[in-house]
Amino acid sequence: MQNVLEHYKNPDNAGVIEDCTHENYSKNVSCGDEVTVYLKVSDNKLVDLKFQARGCAISVAALSMLSDEIIGMSVEDILKVDKDLVLEMLGIDVGPVRLKCALIGLQSVKEALALDVN
Amino acid sequence: MLKEQFPIFISQPDLVYLDSAATALKPMSVVDVICDYYENYSANVERGLYPIADKATIAVRNAREDIAGFFGATASQVIFTSGATQSMNLVARSVLMKIASETLENDRGEVLVSLDEHHSSLLPIVAQGQNYGFEVVLNEDGYEALTDMINEKTKLIFVSLASNVIGGERYLDSIIEKAHKFGALVLVDACQAACHMRVDFAELGADYLVFSGHKLYGPTGVGCLLVSDRGYQALRNVDFGGGAVECVSDKLEITSKPGFEGFEPGTLPIAQIIGLAEAVNFLKEAGIDEVFEHEHNLCTYLVQKLSELDFIEFVSDVQEAVHLVSFNVSGVHAHDVAFILGGKGICVRAGQHCTQLLHKKLNITASVRASFGMFNNKEDCDKLVEALKELFQMFNS
Numbered sequence: 001m002q003n004v005l006e007h008y009k010n011p012d013n014a015g016v017i018e019d020c021t022h023e024n025y026s027k028n029v030s031c032g033d034e035v036t037v038y039l040k041v042s043d044n045k046l047v048d049l050k051f052q053a054r055g056c057a058i059s060v061a062a063l064s065m066l067s068d069e070i071i072g073m074s075v076e077d078i079l080k081v082d083k084d085l086v087l088e089m090l091g092i093d094v095g096p097v098r099l100k101c102a103l104i105g106l107q108s109v110k111e112a113l114a115l116d117v118n
Numbered sequence: 119m120l121k122e123q124f125p126i127f128i129s130q131p132d133l134v135y136l137d138s139a140a141t142a143l144k145p146m147s148v149v150d151v152i153c154d155y156y157e158n159y160s161a162n163v164e165r166g167l168y169p170i171a172d173k174a175t176i177a178v179r180n181a182r183e184d185i186a187g188f189f190g191a192t193a194s195q196v197i198f199t200s201g202a203t204q205s206m207n208l209v210a211r212s213v214l215m216k217i218a219s220e221t222l223e224n225d226r227g228e229v230l231v232s233l234d235e236h237h238s239s240l241l242p243i244v245a246q247g248q249n250y251g252f253e254v255v256l257n258e259d260g261y262e263a264l265t266d267m268i269n270e271k272t273k274l275i276f277v278s279l280a281s282n283v284i285g286g287e288r289y290l291d292s293i294i295e296k297a298h299k300f301g302a303l304v305l306v307d308a309c310q311a312a313c314h315m316r317v318d319f320a321e322l323g324a325d326y327l328v329f330s331g332h333k334l335y336g337p338t339g340v341g342c343l344l345v346s347d348r349g350y351q352a353l354r355n356v357d358f359g360g361g362a363v364e365c366v367s368d369k370l371e372i373t374s375k376p377g378f379e380g381f382e383p384g385t386l387p388i389a390q391i392i393g394l395a396e397a398v399n400f401l402k403e404a405g406i407d408e409v410f411e412h413e414h415n416l417c418t419y420l421v422q423k424l425s426e427l428d429f430i431e432f433v434s435d436v437q438e439a440v441h442l443v444s445f446n447v448s449g450v451h452a453h454d455v456a457f458i459l460g461g462k463g464i465c466v467r468a469g470q471h472c473t474q475l476l477h478k479k480l481n482i483t484a485s486v487r488a489s490f491g492m493f494n495n496k497e498d499c500d501k502l503v504e505a506l507k508e509l510f511q512m513f514n515s
Contacts, residue, residue, distance in 0.1 A: 056454045
């Protein structure tokens, strides 16, 4: 839990990319978690990711850890990332109800990649 | 008080269960009667002509009597449902369909409800009001404001006897009196009141009263809709099937049975009904007034302890809280609070508690709720308070 709290208090890759290629806002209505992800994709590769998040520790920490993992990966590989990787990075049993908190960031990134902002 | 009668504390003696407003724990006697039915006489009721069917039929008839008696009603006033949600959907659909069939489209009238009600109460009356062309009037203030909003156009009102977020007793006399003066029907949602305080259907004078079995130390899958004579007159049979029909003519004209039987199509949840009756008898044995006093004292104690913590933000005025307290921990999401407390064996609820509009009005995304059952004690409160101190420290170190 300590690692989760560290990422929550000081998330990696927090911020905005002004010249991003993809952007997406996601909200978990039932608990109020909100994330906006900014992606910069070049040559089918994620070269940068920033995010703004407002929500519980699990949702923020999961996206912080995920961002560290997927920057540098190809879009195809990112689209193959599943919940197991996120749960492994969190390192705690989040239980069935909080899965949606843990996965809101991953889902938002995948949705962003499916959108064409241009 | 009675902790030893709940089997969950045998396997988990250190469990701190403060989520009775979501569902109550089950006493051994309730588990026993359900097992006894399944093991020894699991026949259908009101049908079979053999000894175990007779036993099941008598058990359900006795259960109806026991449950009715506990709530100051008669057995014929009890309709068994799957729970309060189904009960409220049934009343909203049935009553409004009947009125709509008897009135012109521009003369349907109004339905009235408060935004702080649980979705299971709020949404059925809103949705069916919209479906059948009624004006839906939403009270955005406290329940007391309902009285002044009742007028000659009001047809149906849903109001709870106790909130599932904002703890405190409610007094519905003036609402019911004025509603009846204008010919409106009143449904009282007693889900949060039934296992904490005396609820008397006759004294209350409402047309309908609903509660769920699982919040009353009974099993899931069963609840009750209590209906007055006036309430029955306003209901139309909307669900059909075996056991609820008096006759079907050659021309396919269906005549439902009168009274509760016409609203209980299909096989009843027999084991659950028997379990619910046992839960009611368990509560009767414990003494509902004693339960109220015990939980009120605990709630007052917890409020006092939480008030000493400057990082606790109460969701509402807690001075009159009787069986639950809703709050937030400054700077910590409610789900994180409940998650971390859960890891320490302390069960509380976090979220919007099926009251999205209320949380929006309060300008909070979620809240933590600690709610009491008859088995809780001061030690449970102390453990919660200590865990909250540690949690706040964890997030601010």
